[in-house]
Amino acid sequence: xxxxxxxxxxxxxxxxxxxxxxxxxxxxxxxxxxxxxxxxxxxxxxxxxxxxxxxxxxxxxxxxxxxxxxxxxxxxxxxxxxxxxxxxxxxxxxxxxxxxxxxxxxxxxxxxxxxxxxxxxxxxxxxxxxxxxxxxxxxxxxxxxxxxxxxxxxxxxxxxxxxxxxxxxxxxxxxxxxxxxxxxxxxxxxxxxxxxxxxxxxxxxxxxxxxxxxxxxxxxxxxxxxxxxxxxxxxxxxxxxxxxxxxxxxxxxxxxxxxxxxxxxxxxxxxxxxxxxxxxxxxxxxxxxxxxxxxxxxxxxxxxxxxxxxxxxxxxxxxxxxxxxxxxxxx
Amino acid sequence: xxxxxxxxxxxxxxxxxxxxxxxxxxxxxxxxxxxxxxxxxxxxxxxxxxxxxxxxxxxxxxxxxxxxxxxxxxxxxxxxxxxxxxxxxxxxxxxxxxxxxxxxxxxxxxxxxxxxxxxxxxxxxxxxxxxxxxxxxxxxxxxxxxxxxxxxxxxxxxxxxxxxxxxxxxxxxxxxxxxxxxxxxxxxxxxxxxxxxxxxxxxxxxxxxxxxxxxxxxxxxxxxxxxxxxxxxxxxxxxxxxxxxxxxxxxxxxxxxxxxxxxxxxxxxxxxxxxxxxxxxxxxxxxxxxxxxxxxxxxxxxxxxxxxxxxxxxxxxxxxxxxxxxxxxxxxxxxxxxxxxxxxxxxxxxxxxxxxxxxxxxxxxxxxxxxxxxxxxxxxxxxxxxxxxxxxxxxxxxxxxxxxxxxxxxxxxxxxxxxxxxxxxxxxxxxxxxxxxxxxxxxxxxxxxxxxxxxxxxxxxxxxxxxxxxxxxxxxxxxxxxxxxxxxxxxxxxxxxxxxxxxxxxxxxx
Numbered sequence: 001x002x003x004x005x006x007x008x009x010x011x012x013x014x015x016x017x018x019x020x021x022x023x024x025x026x027x028x029x030x031x032x033x034x035x036x037x038x039x040x041x042x043x044x045x046x047x048x049x050x051x052x053x054x055x056x057x058x059x060x061x062x063x064x065x066x067x068x069x070x071x072x073x074x075x076x077x078x079x080x081x082x083x084x085x086x087x088x089x090x091x092x093x094x095x096x097x098x099x100x101x102x103x104x105x106x107x108x109x110x111x112x113x114x115x116x117x118x119x120x121x122x123x124x125x126x127x128x129x130x131x132x133x134x135x136x137x138x139x140x141x142x143x144x145x146x147x148x149x150x151x152x153x154x155x156x157x158x159x160x161x162x163x164x165x166x167x168x169x170x171x172x173x174x175x176x177x178x179x180x181x182x183x184x185x186x187x188x189x190x191x192x193x194x195x196x197x198x199x200x201x202x203x204x205x206x207x208x209x210x211x212x213x214x215x216x217x218x219x220x221x222x223x224x225x226x227x228x229x230x231x232x233x234x235x236x237x238x239x240x241x242x243x244x245x246x247x248x249x250x251x252x253x254x255x256x257x258x259x260x261x262x263x264x265x266x267x268x269x270x271x272x273x274x275x276x277x278x279x280x281x282x283x284x285x286x287x288x289x290x291x292x293x294x295x296x297x298x299x300x301x302x303x304x305x306x307x308x309x310x311x312x313x314x315x316x317x318x319x320x321x322x323x324x325x326x327x328x329x330x331x
Numbered sequence: 332x333x334x335x336x337x338x339x340x341x342x343x344x345x346x347x348x349x350x351x352x353x354x355x356x357x358x359x360x361x362x363x364x365x366x367x368x369x370x371x372x373x374x375x376x377x378x379x380x381x382x383x384x385x386x387x388x389x390x391x392x393x394x395x396x397x398x399x400x401x402x403x404x405x406x407x408x409x410x411x412x413x414x415x416x417x418x419x420x421x422x423x424x425x426x427x428x429x430x431x432x433x434x435x436x437x438x439x440x441x442x443x444x445x446x447x448x449x450x451x452x453x454x455x456x457x458x459x460x461x462x463x464x465x466x467x468x469x470x471x472x473x474x475x476x477x478x479x480x481x482x483x484x485x486x487x488x489x490x491x492x493x494x495x496x497x498x499x500x501x502x503x504x505x506x507x508x509x510x511x512x513x514x515x516x517x518x519x520x521x522x523x524x525x526x527x528x529x530x531x532x533x534x535x536x537x538x539x540x541x542x543x544x545x546x547x548x549x550x551x552x553x554x555x556x557x558x559x560x561x562x563x564x565x566x567x568x569x570x571x572x573x574x575x576x577x578x579x580x581x582x583x584x585x586x587x588x589x590x591x592x593x594x595x596x597x598x599x600x601x602x603x604x605x606x607x608x609x610x611x612x613x614x615x616x617x618x619x620x621x622x623x624x625x626x627x628x629x630x631x632x633x634x635x636x637x638x639x640x641x642x643x644x645x646x647x648x649x650x651x652x653x654x655x656x657x658x659x660x661x662x663x664x665x666x667x668x669x670x671x672x673x674x675x676x677x678x679x680x681x682x683x684x685x686x687x688x689x690x691x692x693x694x695x696x697x698x699x700x701x702x703x704x705x706x707x708x709x710x711x712x713x714x715x716x717x718x719x720x721x722x723x724x725x726x727x728x729x730x731x732x733x734x735x736x737x738x739x740x741x742x743x744x745x746x747x748x749x750x751x752x753x754x755x756x757x758x759x760x761x762x763x764x765x766x767x768x769x770x771x772x773x774x775x776x777x778x779x780x781x782x783x784x785x786x787x788x789x790x791x792x793x794x795x796x797x798x799x800x801x802x803x804x805x806x807x808x809x810x811x812x813x814x815x816x817x818x819x820x821x822x823x824x825x826x827x828x829x830x831x832x833x834x835x836x837x838x839x840x841x
Contacts (some may be wrong), residue, residue, distance in 0.1 A: 210693070214694055
C-alpha cells in the first residue's frame with residue numbers, strides 16, 4: 001500500500017470529495033435515481049405538489065432523527081422518542097386550545113422534551129442502566145400516561161396562529177422544510193467543529209479512551225440526550241401544527257421510522273460513526289419510498305417491510321465494512 | 332521423578348516452532364517436551380512467548396512452521412477440539428466455566444453420560460462426578476453446588492476435573508496460582524502431585540520461582556520468543572534461572588541520552604487506593620526517567636491510574652512542582668500537566684473509528700477551542716506537527732486511526748498528549764507489541780522529552796527497556812515499592828530478583 005510519511009506536508013488531508021461519507025453520496029444518488037425511475041412509471045410522482053407534500057409531511061422525522069443519530073453515535077439508543085413526540089404534541093395543542101400565548105405553546109414542548117430526555121440521560125450515564133431498558137420504561141410511562149390523561153380525545157379548534165407549519169418563509173419556503181434544512185446544517189457543523197460534538201464521536205468510539213483524554217463520557221451522554229430532547233420538541237411542534245387536529249395518542253411505530261432514518265443514514269449501531277446529513281437524507285429517501293409505493297400501485301402496508309429491509313441491508317454493510325477495516329488494520 | 336527419566340517418548344513434544352504475528356515475531360525455533368508423570372515449568376518474562384506457545388500446544392494458534400508430536404507421532408492441532416482429542420487440556424487464567432450450572436454439569440458439559448433416547452442421565456453424571464472428586468480426595472466440593480457460588484480455588488478444581496473427565500493426559504496450567512489464596516495454592520499443589528503420580532504430564536506456566544521449585548521436575552526458560560534452556564529443577568537455582576530469563580542484553584537499542592535532572596515534578600507520599608496501591612511514595616524529577624519494574628499484577632498500572640485520577644487516591648499526598656494537589660479525574664490531571672499513555676492502546680488509548688486528525692486533537696480540545704469552535708487551522712497544525720515529529724505512516728490525516736499498524740497507532744496515542752506540553756509523562760508499556768523500528772523511535776523521543784525537562788515515569792515489563800532507559804528503577808511487588816536502584820546499581824539480576832520476590836537471589840546478585 002502507498003503509505004507515506006509526511007514531514008509536515010501541506011497535503012496531509014485527503015481530497016475533499018474523499019472526506020464526504022460514502023453513505024451520504026449513496027443516499028443522494030438513491031434519492032435522485034428513485035425519483036427518476038418512479039417518475040418514468042408515473043409522471044405525477046414528480047409533480048411539485050407531491051414532492052412538497054412528501055417533504056412537508058416527513059420533515060419532523062428528519063428533525064427527530066438528528067437527535068436520534070447523536071444518541072446512537074454515543075453507542076446508545078432511544079425507543080421512547082415516538083411516545084414523547086405524541087405527549088409533547090398533545091401538550092402543545094392543549095395549551096393552545098386553553099388560550100396560552102402562542103410563544104408558550106411553541107416553547108413548552110422544547111422545554112419538556114429537554115427535561116424528559118435529560119432525565120433519561122442521567123439515568124443511563126450515572127445510574128448505569130442500559131439506554132434500551134431506560135427508554136423502554138419511559139415509552140410505557142409516556143404512552144400509558146397520555147392515554148390515561150386525555151382519554152384518547154382528539155384536540156380540535158386549534159387557533160390559526162398556532163400552526164407553525166403553515167408559515168412560508170419569503171412566501172414560498174415551507175417552515176417544516178426550512179427547519180429541517182437549518183437544523184441539519186447547524187447540527188452537522190456542531191458535530192464537526194464544536195468540542196462537544198467531537199466528544200460524542202469519542203464517547204461512542206471508545207469511552208475509556210475518551211475519559212483518559214479528559215473528555216467526560218457521562219457529561220457528554222447527558223448533554224446528548226438533552227439535545228435529542230430539544231430536537232424531539234421541534235419535531236413534536238412540526239407534527240402538531242401540520243394538521244388541524246391532534247390525535248392525543250402516541251403515533252405507533254414512529255420511533256422505528258426515526259431509528260431507521262438514522263441507521264440507513266449511516267449511523268453505526270455500534271457507535272462512533274455517522275452524520276446527521278446522512279440521517280436527514282435517509283429520512284427523505286424513506287418518505288420517498290413510502291410515497292413511491294402508492295404511485296406504482298403497491299400496497300402501503302409494504303412500507304414497513306421495505307424499511308426493515310433497508311435497515312438490515314445497511315447494518316450488514318456497516319458490519320462488513322468494519323470487518324474489512326479490521327482485517328486491513330492487521331498488516 | 333524417576334518416571335520422567337524412564338519414559339523414552341514424551342507425551343507431548345514441539346520442535347522448532349516458529350510463529351509470527353503482524354509486526355511481531357512471537358516464537359522463533361522453540362522446542363519443548365513433557366513426559367508422563369512429570370511437571371515441566373515454563374517460565375520467562377512477560378512477552379517471552381509463553382502464552383503463544385501454550386496456545387499452539389492447545390490448538391488455538393497454528394505454528395508457521397515446526398512440528399507437534401503427541402506420544403511420538405506427528406499430529407496436527409488445528410483446533411482446540413483436536414487438542415482435546417489428543418488428550419491435551421488447558422486451564423487458562425480466566426476460568427471458562429458456566430456460573431449458573433452445577434459442578435457436575437460443568438464437568439460434563441458437552442459429553443454428559445446419556446440414557447436411552449438421548450436424554451442426559453443425571454444420576455450417572457452425578458455418580459461420575461463424585462467418582463472424579465473422590466479420585467482426588469476432594470470431599471468438600473458437592474457435585475450439585477452451583478459453580479457461581481464457589482471460590483476461585485474451587486472453580487479451578489472444577490476445571491481440572493473437567494480436564495480429567497476428558498481423560499486428559501497432558502494438563503497445561505497457565506499461571507494457576509495468580510488469583511489463589513495460600514491455602515488454595517497448597518491444595519492445588521496436592522492435586523498436581525496426585526496427577527503426576529497417575530502419569531499425567533503437567534505443563535506449568537508461572538512467574539513465581541518458588542512455585543517452580545516446589546512443584547516442577549524440569550524448567551524451561553523462554554526469552555523474547557526464543558528457547559534459552561531447560562534445567563532439572565534439582566540441579567539449578569533461582570540465580571541461574573533469573574539470569575536465563577533476563578539475559579545480558581542491554582545493547583544500543585536503548586539510546587539513553589543524558590539529560591540534566593532538575594527539581595522534583597511529582598512527589599507522592601503514602602498514596603493508597605485499594606486494593607492494589609498500598610502506601611506508595613515516589614518522586615520523579617524534571618528531566619528524569621524513572622522506570623517502574625514489576626510483574627503483571629504488581630500494581631504498577633494501578634499506581635499510574637491513581638496518579639492520573641482514573642482511580643483517585645483514597646489517602647496520601649500528591650505534590651506537583653512543589654504544590655499540593657488533589658486529582659479526582661483524568662480531566663483534572665490533564666489540566667495539571669500530567670499525560671498518561673495507557674497500557675492497552677486498543678481499548679484505552681485510541682478511538683479507532685475516528686480519524687487520525689481527530690484522535691490527535693482529542694486531548695487538546697480545550698486549548699484548541701476559541702469562541703466555542705475548534706480552531707481548525709490550529710488543529711491541523713498540531714496534527715501535522717505530531718505526525719512529522721513521529722514519522723507516522725498513513726495515507727492522510729483523515730484516515731481512520733484503527734486502520735494503522737500497531738506502532739503507528741502508538742505514535743498517535745503518544746502524539747496526542749504532546750499537544751498539551753505535559754510536565755509529567757506517565758507511559759504504561761510504551762513499546763509493547765510494536766516493531767523494532769517504531770520502538771527505537773519512541774525511545775529516542777523519550778530521551779528528547781527528558782532533555783526538554785519533562786519528568787517521565789515509565790512502566791515496562793521488558794527488563795532491558797527499563798534498565799536501558801531509566802535514570803532510576805523502582806521495583807513494585809504486591810502493591811508496594813519494594814526496591815529502588817540507581818542506574819549504575821540496576822543490574823538485570825538484582826532487579827529481576829526483586830521483581831520475583833526472591834531475596835536470596837537478590838543478595839547473591841548484589
